[in-house]
Amino acid sequence: MTAEKNTVPHGHTISKSDRRELLAQNSKIIWFTGLSGSGKSTIAGKVEEVLNRRGFLTYLLDGDNVREGLNKDLGFTNKDRSENIRRIGEVSRLFVDAGVIVLAAFISPLKEDRKQVRALVEPGEFLEVFVNCPLEICEQRDPKGLYKKARAGEIADFTGIDAPFEIPDAPEIEIQSDKVSVEQAAEEIVRFVKPKIELE
Amino acid sequence: MTAEKNTVPHGHTISKSDRRELLAQNSKIIWFTGLSGSGKSTIAGKVEEVLNRRGFLTYLLDGDNVREGLNKDLGFTNKDRSENIRRIGEVSRLFVDAGVIVLAAFISPLKEDRKQVRALVEPGEFLEVFVNCPLEICEQRDPKGLYKKARAGEIADFTGIDAPFEIPDAPEIEIQSDKVSVEQAAEEIVRFVKPKIELE
Numbered sequence: 572m573t574a575e576k577n578t579v580p581h582g583h584t585i586s587k588s589d590r591r592e593l594l595a596q597n598s599k600i601i602w603f604t605g606l607s608g609s610g611k612s613t614i615a616g617k618v619e620e621v622l623n624r625r626g627f628l629t630y631l632l633d634g635d636n637v638r639e640g641l642n643k644d645l646g647f648t649n650k651d652r653s654e655n656i657r658r659i660g661e662v663s664r665l666f667v668d669a670g671v672i673v674l675a676a677f678i679s680p681l682k683e684d685r686k687q688v689r690a691l692v693e694p695g696e697f698l699e700v701f702v703n704c705p706l707e708i709c710e711q712r713d714p715k716g717l718y719k720k721a722r723a724g725e726i727a728d729f730t731g732i733d734a735p736f737e738i739p740d741a742p743e744i745e746i747q748s749d750k751v752s753v754e755q756a757a758e759e760i761v762r763f764v765k766p767k768i769e770l771e
Numbered sequence: 772m773t774a775e776k777n778t779v780p781h782g783h784t785i786s787k788s789d790r791r792e793l794l795a796q797n798s799k800i801i802w803f804t805g806l807s808g809s810g811k812s813t814i815a816g817k818v819e820e821v822l823n824r825r826g827f828l829t830y831l832l833d834g835d836n837v838r839e840g841l842n843k844d845l846g847f848t849n850k851d852r853s854e855n856i857r858r859i860g861e862v863s864r865l866f867v868d869a870g871v872i873v874l875a876a877f878i879s880p881l882k883e884d885r886k887q888v889r890a891l892v893e894p895g896e897f898l899e900v901f902v903n904c905p906l907e908i909c910e911q912r913d914p915k916g917l918y919k920k921a922r923a924g925e926i927a928d929f930t931g932i933d934a935p936f937e938i939p940d941a942p943e944i945e946i947q948s949d950k951v952s953v954e955q956a957a958e959e960i961v962r963f964v965k966p967k968i969e970l971e
C-alpha cells in the first residue's frame with residue numbers, strides 16, 4: 572500500500588483562516604535565495620526583528636535550525652540538496668497553514684527547486700527575495716571560510732565555484748546586498764511585504 | 772564534509788521567548804499516541820478547537836498534513852516509520868521554537884521513537900497523551916477499513932495486529948477513549964494543559 576491509501580482526511584474544524592484571524596496577519600513564505608555570504612540569513616534576521624517589533628509572528632528557517640535537526644541525515648550531493656529544499660518547502664507550507672510568516676534563508680541555487688516550493692502554497696503566498704551579491708564580494712567576505720575551502724578543493728560542488736547558481740527570472744524583490752546596508756535591505760523588504768501580511 | 776561543519780550559527784535576535792511573549796502563551800508539544808482508530812486525531816482536533824477559541828495559537832500535525840507532504844517519500848517499514856516520527860519530532864521542535872502549541876497525533880507505537888521526540892525539546896515541553904482504547908474496539912470501529920485489510924493480509928506490519936504497540940510507561944495524561952466522549956476527553960486534556968501553556 573502507498574502512504575496515500577493508508578491515510579484518510581479528518582476534516583478538522585480549525586483552519587488556516589481561523590489561525591490568521593487569531594494572529595491578525597496573513598501568513599506567507601518570504602524566501603531568501605542567493606550565494607553563500609550574500610547576506611541572506613543576516614537580512615532575514617533583521618526583517619524578522621522589524622516584523623516582530625510590529626507585532627507579527629514570524630519564524631526564521633535557515634541552516635542553523637534545519638541542517639542539524641530535520642535534515643541532519645542529508646549531505647551536499649545534488650540529490651540531497653534538492654531533498655533539503657523540498658523538506659524546507661514542506662515545513663514552510665505547514666507554517667503558512669499555521670498562520671505564521673516564515674522567513675527561509677537558503678542558497679537554493681536551482682530554479683526548479685524554488686519553483687516547486689512556490690507551487691506548494693497558494694498564489695501570492697510565496698515571496699522570493701533574491702539577495703544578489705557578486706561572487707567576488709561573497710568570496711572576499713567568506714564569513715564561514717567556505718570559499719577558501721572550496722577553492723582548496725576541500726568542499727566539492729560549492730555554489731558559485733563548481734556548482735551553478737541559477738539567477739531568479741522574476742523574484743518579487745531583488746536586493747543588491749553589496750550596495751545597501753542590512754538595515755536598508757530589511758526596510759525595503761518590510762515596505763514591500765507589510766501590505767501583503769496585514770489582514771484586510 | 773559533514774553538514775555540521777558546513778554551517779555556522781548566526782545568533783538571531785528574536786528568540787523563542789520573544790515569540791511566546793508576543794503570543795502570550797507557552798509553546799508545547801502535546802503528543803497523542805495510540806492505536807489506529809483509538810480517536811487520537813479526533814480528540815486532538817477537539818482540543819485544538821477549544822484552545823483556539825480561548826485565544827491560543829495551535830497547530831495540529833497528523834497523517835493528513837504530513838504523510839502526503841513532508842513525509843511522502845516514506846513508506847511503512849519499521850525504518851520508515853521511525854524516520855516518519857523523527858521528522859515529525861523535528862518539525863514539532865521548530866513549532867515550539869516558533870511559539871506555537873503543537874498537537875501531534877500519530878500512532879507512534881515505539882517507546883524509543885517517542886522518547887527521542889521528548890528529548891528534542893526542553894523538560895516539560897513534551898506532554899504525552901496516551902489515547903488508550905482496547906484493540907477490539909478500535910477494530911470494531913475501523914473508521915478507515917484498515918484493520919479489515921490488515922486481517923486480510925493486504926497491509927503488513929499493522930500496529931496491534933502483526934506489529935507491536937508499546938504502551939507508554941508514564942504518559943502525562945491517559946484517556947480511556949472507549950469510556951469517555953470526545954468532548955470529555957478534550958476537556959480533561961485542556962484542564963491539564965491550560966496552566967502549562969499560560970504565560971506566567
